[in-house]
Amino acid sequence: MITAVELGLIYAIMALGVYLTFRILDFPDLTVDGSFTTGAAVAAVGIINGMPPIAATLLAFFAGMAAGIVTGLLHTKGKINGLLAGILTMIALYSINLRIMGKANLPLLREETLVTPLKEAGLLGTGLSVATFLLVALAIKFLLDWFLHTDTGLAMQATGDNEEMIRSLGVSTDNQKILGLALSNGLVALCGGLIAQYQGFADIGMGIGIIVAGLASVIIGQAIFGHRLILIATLAVVLGSVLYRVVIQLALQAGLQPNDMKLISAVLVVVALVLPQWSGFRKLAARLKPAAPAEKETVA
Numbered sequence: 649m650i651t652a653v654e655l656g657l658i659y660a661i662m663a664l665g666v667y668l669t670f671r672i673l674d675f676p677d678l679t680v681d682g683s684f685t686t687g688a689a690v691a692a693v694g695i696i697n698g699m700p701p702i703a704a705t706l707l708a709f710f711a712g713m714a715a716g717i718v719t720g721l722l723h724t725k726g727k728i729n730g731l732l733a734g735i736l737t738m739i740a741l742y743s744i745n746l747r748i749m750g751k752a753n754l755p756l757l758r759e760e761t762l763v764t765p766l767k768e769a770g771l772l773g774t775g776l777s778v779a780t781f782l783l784v785a786l787a788i789k790f791l792l793d794w795f796l797h798t799d800t801g802l803a804m805q806a807t808g809d810n811e812e813m814i815r816s817l818g819v820s821t822d823n824q825k826i827l828g829l830a831l832s833n834g835l836v837a838l839c840g841g842l843i844a845q846y847q848g849f850a851d852i853g854m855g856i857g858i859i860v861a862g863l864a865s866v867i868i869g870q871a872i873f874g875h876r877l878i879l880i881a882t883l884a885v886v887l888g889s890v891l892y893r894v895v896i897q898l899a900l901q902a903g904l905q906p907n908d909m910k911l912i913s914a915v916l917v918v919v920a921l922v923l924p925q926w927s928g929f930r931k932l933a934a935r936l937k938p939a940a941p942a943e944k945e946t947v948a
Contacts, residue, residue: 650773652897656890657781658842659861661788663869663889664882665835666862671870671881672796673828674808675723678734680836680862682741683715684855687837689748692756692850701762705841712837713830715741720826745852752852754844761845788835789882795831796878804828836862860913865889867920892916 662684669677687708694704715737722733746752763772771777795801806814807824815821836858844850869888875881892913899912 649894649897650775650778652893653778653890654773654781654846655843656893657778657785657886658846659839659865659893660785660886660889661842662836662839662858663862663865663885664788664792665832665839666859667866667882667885668792668828668832668835670863670866671875672805672808673825673832675825675829676731676734677716677719677829677832678731678859679715679719679737679741679829679833680734680859681855681857682738682745683712683833683837684840684843684858685745685850685852686715686741686748687712687840688844688850688854689745689754689840689852690837691841692754692844693748693750695756695759695761695845696754701760701764701845705762705838705845708841709834709838712840713834715837716829716831716833717826719833720822720829723829724822724825742852749850749852754850755848756845756850757848762842763845785886789886792835793879793882800824800827857910857913860910860917861892864913864917864920865892867917868892871920 662680666677666680669675690711691701691704691708694707695701699707718740719733719737722728722736723730726733728736766772766777766780796805803814803819804824804827807819807821807828811821814824840855843854865888866885867888868891869884869886870881872891873880873884873887875884895916896909896912899908900906904912
């Protein structure tokens, strides 16, 4: 179960990226399935070729940003539907990722990675490793919170809320979309790079369906903990990611097969979408959510 919590905290970085596009920008970005693998591929190749793990991981982040920029340009400058732009980039990334990796699977078991110190000390699967991954997830969460409260971040929120209104104030909504997609896919690729190091390999198919996991984390977390305030919404995403992984682990322990994970993910998303519509659940969720402060804050 601790392993599920560890994975949930790492995948929370990806979920925060999904939150940025789906909740803040209101943009259905499917680039995620490709950029996740891009991050894993870039980090793995970098580490295998002698690059320091932290540098390889940062390079994965920038590779993901590049993928997001491509989607943003296709949508804003090419006037392609946002959903289709993400699909086109995702498809293109499959071939690009194969080019980067050179083959379908790259093992990292004998390489020095960011997770190696924890493995060598026998700390994986312990409370200390959970605390380490929690600190990483919270650090990125607070950085995202800070960004969304800057002038640029507020403009990005306004772009998702009312694009015509913010454009009338002289803000370039195209630039906001490109920046948001770049940051989102950068976080997704960063997560991919960390997952590759945690699992000890990068695989060409590891990003398939990852968008469903991200959506499940966002929807489940915010259905339970709320999303009125940015600080609460991002924390809900992190907790939703952990809860999602724990539910997956419990389902596997109950007798379901690993091949059923996609089905489990789809069912979880359906449940998370349907439950908030039930009056009993709304009353329970209202008791769990913290009371909103009297002063007005930006709504995500």
